[in-house]
Amino acid sequence: MGIQLDAPAKAEGCVERITSHDEPLAGRLKRNEQLVYDALCQSPTPLKAYDLLETLQDHGLRAPMTIYRALEALIAKDCVKKIESLNAFVAVRPSRPAQARAFLICKECMQAREITLDARQVADLFSPIRVSADEVRIEAFGDCHDVCGNGVVGSR
Ligand SMILES: [Zn+2]
DSSP, X not given: OOOEEOXXXXXXXXXXXXXXXXXXXXXXXXXXXXXXXXXXXXXXXXXXHHHHHHHHXXXXXOOHHHHHHHHHHHHHTTSEEEETTTTEEEEOOXXXXXXXXXXXXXTTTOOEEEEEEXXXXXHHHHGGGTXXXXXXEEEEEEOOSSSSOOSOSSOO
């Protein structure tokens, strides 16, 4: 149906990707933003601001405000998303234009996976109630099966 399911949202190799020249993010991140982005890329699960603070203390990021400012900038550049229900953040691929991103969070391992929806899929989703949505956030909780699965539903 065109819905794209990415392997864990903080894709392997995204640290390399943002330093390569053809990547839209190359050179666009300030030092602190890069540190926060890299930390999110390397984490298997979404991180809260205080997790980031703890992780990045040794890099000189010691004030919560510094972390929040970097996160805000990264969100504005569309390379980090906040998972509202967890009050935590994930790195996303900046190069793929999408109308909406949906996150599926495993209750077992807390890994977040990302699905992107295009404008048509978003329109279809809301057409039964005749609403046009321009800001869509979808956060679903379940069992990721691949990693911690018991091989019931959706296993391959
Ligand atoms: Zn899992």
